[in-house]
Amino acid sequence: MALTDKDIKKLSHLAKINIDSKDEKIVLSKLEGIIKLIDTMQQVDTNNIEPMSHALDITQPLREDVVTEENQKNDFLKLGPESNEDYFIVPRVVE
C-alpha cells in the first residue's frame, strides 16, 4: 500500500508528533520501505490461526485491593515540567 502526503499528516496528528513540511518526503520514503517489508506477511495463509497476543498464554493475575505503596504525590508532582501542590499544569483547555 503506497503512502501519500495526506497519510503522513494523518499519522502525525494521531501520533501527536509534529512533522516539519520539509521533512515529509524523507519520512514518507523511509516509512514506505518499512511498510514494503511488513507487507511480505500478506502472502501467508492465516485462516483458522488463533492470534498470539502474548508469549505465554497466561491470564491477568488478581490481588487483594489493599494499599501497597505509600502516597508519593509530592515526589511525582516534582517531576512534572510545571505543577502546583496538587496538580500538573498544562495550557488552558477550557475557556
Add this chain to the structure above:
Amino acid sequence: MKNLSLRELNLGLSNKKFSSEELTKFFLNEIKTSNPKINAFITVDEEKSLQQAKDADKRISQNDMNELTGIPIAQKDIFCAKGWKTTCASKMLDNFYAPYDSKVIELFNQHGAINLGKTNMDEFAMGSSNETSYYGEVRNPWNLDYVPGGSSGGSAAAVASGMAPAATATDTGGSIRQPASLCGLTGLKPTYGLVSRFGMIAFASSLDQAGPIAKSAEDCALMLKVMAAHDERDSTSIKHNVPDYLKNLDSPINGKTIGLPKEFFNDDLNQDIKVILEQVIDSYQKIGVNFKEISLPNSHLSIPVYYVIAPAEASSNLSRYDGVKFGYRAEEFKDLEEMYLKTREQGFGDEVKRRILVGTYVLSAGYYDAYYLKAQKIRRLIANDFKNAFNECDLILAPSCPSTAFKIGDKTEDPVAMYMQDMYTISTNLAGLPAISSPAGFLNKMPVGFQLIGNYFDEATILNFTHQYQQITDWHQKTPEADV
C-alpha cells in the same frame, strides 16, 4: 582485577585480598580512562557508587555476604534506579531522575552489588548499533570505528573494554545477544516472564526481557540467579522455581541433541560465519553431543511480524511522553495540542519517531486486521515451529548475527538494512523463548558469536551447554587489549 570472573572477584572480596571500595575505585578509574573514547556510560556517580561499596564492605566484614556483594555491576540506562538520572538514552528523559527502583535494581541492591553507572544504549532500546542514542554513539572496543551493536551497546562495550565486570541489558528483538556477539561476550535473554519488567522502561511489552551481558556463561549464570525472581508488580512475571544455574553448569551433556534449523544454514548465511559455526558443531560433537537437522519453516517471517508488533506496542507505550507529568516539554507552544506535537517532535529522535508512526499506522482504523492481527497470527505459527522443533532436540543452534560489527554510519540511512541485523534473534522474542550468544571466533579481528535457543524456562540447559563449550575453547577469554 580487570579480567577476573565474578566468582574470582567474590573470592577476592571474601578472602580480603581487596575491599569493595578498592574494587569499585579500580573500575571507576577504568571508566575515567576508557569511557571518553568508547562512550559506554551515560551517567557515572562516584559518590553514590562508593557509598554502596562502603556499605558492602561493612556487610562483608560481618560475613553477611552472597555471590555479588561488593561487586560493581554496570546498569543499562533503561532501569529506573532511585535518585539516578534514568534517560533511556533519550532527550525526552534527559532531566528524569527515577523516583523509585526497578525490580532488577532492587535485587542487585539487596544482594549488595554496586551500581557502577548507567550504560548507553539505542534510544528507548530501538536500534541495533547504538547510534540512535541522544548521548552519541558507542564505539566497539575491538575497533573504535565500528559499532558495538545495540540496543545494549553500552553494556556490551563496558564489559568488553574492562570498565565493568558484568552488566545488565534488555532484549526485545536481539538487543542482548547481538551486542554480546559483536563485542565477543556472552549474553543471555531469558524466557519472557522470568525477570521482572517493573521499573524497566517499556518498549514492546510483550517482547521486552532483561538479562545479563558478561564474560562467560558462568558469570551469566550468577547474574541470572540474582535477576530471576517473581514480582507481583509485573503482571506478566511468572512464578517459577529458579534453579541453581551455577550448580548445573558442570552436568554432562554427552548424548544430548542440538537441532540445526535448515532455514538458518542455507545459502543466505555468510560463508565465513558458517565455517565458524561448523567449528562450534565440531567442538560439541567431540564431547558427545548429537546434531539433527530441524525446520523452522516460518522463521523468515520474523522480521516483518516484529516490525508490526514491536512498533504497535511502542506507539502505545510511548504515548506517555507528552510533556505533562515528567520528562521534556517543548518551550514554545500556543495550546495543549501544539505542546504535545512539539514536545514529541523535539524530544524523540528519528528512529523512535519512525517506529511510533509505523505503530500508529498498523493500529489505525482500516489497517488493524491487515497488519496487527495478521502479525499476531503469524507469531503463533512461529511459536508453533519451535514447539515442534523441541520434540526433536534439547537446544537449537543458530548464528547470532548475519555479520560481524559494521562501521559506524554504514547503515544509518537505511532502516530496513539495520533491521536485518536481528534476523537470527527476533523469532525467539516472538515465541518468548530463552537464548544465549557465546563467542565462537573472529573474522578480520572482529568477534563472531553463536546462539543457543532453549525451551521455555530452560536457561539451566542453555547455560550448561554454553559453559561446557567454554571449557574446551578460549574465545570468551580474548580481550581487545591482548588480542588486537
